[in-house]
Amino acid sequence: MGNSQSRQQIETLNEDESLAHLTALYSQKVLNQELSLIEFSRKKTQLESMPSKVSLKMANFTTWESMSPTLFSEIAKSVFPTAYFVDMQAFPDLYEENQAQQIIDEMKKYPLINFHLLSSFSNQNLSIWEQIARLSPMIGCYVQELSDQNNVNPRDRILNPPAKHILKRISQIMKETESGFLYLVVNLNPTSLYQMQEFVELAVEFQIPEVQLKSMPLQTNHLNELKMNQEELSEHLIEEYSKCIDTCIKHGIRFIFDDKSLIPQIGHDKVISARDYHYNYPKIPFPLDESLSSEFSSKHKWSSIDGRVLDKSKVALYKKCFKPYHHAIFDYHGEVGGCNFLLEPETHSLGSLKDKSFGEIWNGTKMQEFRQSLLSGNPLDDRCKWCLKNRMGE
Ligand code: SF4
DSSP: OOTTOOHHHHHHSOHHHHHHHHHHHHHHHHHHHHHHHHHHHTTOSSOSSOOSEEEEEOBOTTTOOBOOHHHHHHHHHHHTTTOSEEEEETTTTTOOHHHHHHHHHHHTTOOSOEEEEEEOOOSOOHHHHHHHHTTOOEEEEEESOOOSOOOSSGGGOOOOHHHHHHHHHHHHHHHHHTOOEEEEEEEOOTTGGGOHHHHHHHHHHTTOOEEEEEOOOOOHHHHHHHTOOHHHHHHHHHHHHHHHHHHHHHHTOEEEEOOGGGHHHHOHHHHHHHHSOOSOOOOOSSSOOGGGSHHHHHHSOHHHHHHHHHHHTOHHHHSSOOHHHHEEEEETTOBEESOGGGSSSSOOOSOBTTTSOHHHHHTSHHHHHHHHHHHTTOOSSHHHHHHHHHOOOO
16 A cells, blocks of 8 residues: 555545555554564664654744745655654644645645644634644643733743634534544643633633643742742642642543642542543544454554553663654754654754655664664763653653
């Protein structure tokens, strides 16, 4: 089967043909991920396998430069046939309608990919969002505070009424199509600290199945602004988190926060209960329903392969890193690297699509040296050194 069998092409086939194409594409992706695990265990640095996961830094929020549809299309042709997860950072936030449309048209060509977007909905073109929602993606709605004020920086832009309307529409489409996954990401700051329950109420209103609260160490000036000392802040958080958890449990919403210091006072059981999935696992394009590929799936159980991938991601445990065996990153200029943690603040580039094809970079000298440095536990990048000591997951 051709690699670029598109969603539209598959839809025009009869049921048997369409299923045959989908299962062939599914096998290709699963076998590729298995091969990268084998190549990692054999300590190969030149790979036959291609990336299974892809991170695209599609725009720069400071300079407003963005990845062109032509470059997106070139990347898609190179890596989407084997990829099952594609993170599209800053899309479609900094895109005009015409360019966003061209990129969505390209996305539609690739079935069996879980597209992931984290957005503050600064692009408020409803038609664009409706089309994205119909691709069954994973969409994180990123909010800092709930307010009707405008903010110049899109990254900090608040969830204003048009953005809420988009959120509601995405939720409706995902309900109608019974596919896709929507979640809310809240960064805590002095304003959002007082709005946690409103975020949860928003999730209840729009039937958003998951709320993630991200802590940030608050500086002394923040505490002064809040007129609180550290102890009073902790008491406030414990009280607010407890109320949020009660509401989430009542409405079947998964609630996650990342400040471990608060768990004993909130109650371990209560925190665990809030982390449980209360809804059916989201129906996203990958993995393919096992009933559709039963013969292949019985020999290549996805849950087992995925478990091995997650296990190999424990960099601090194994003192070597699997990431550049199955993950590729691209920035908006076409710089290419091998790990999503090496996109910010600057991209650890191992080659550019301006000079070489992706295949040449993926098995080029720089990429192979990078893999070798992570096999021998001797990386140069400080971010990798941190992982070797601390990282226990993807
Ligand atoms: S930053 Fe961490 S996860 Fe990424 S390649 Fe380096 S060691 Fe691996």
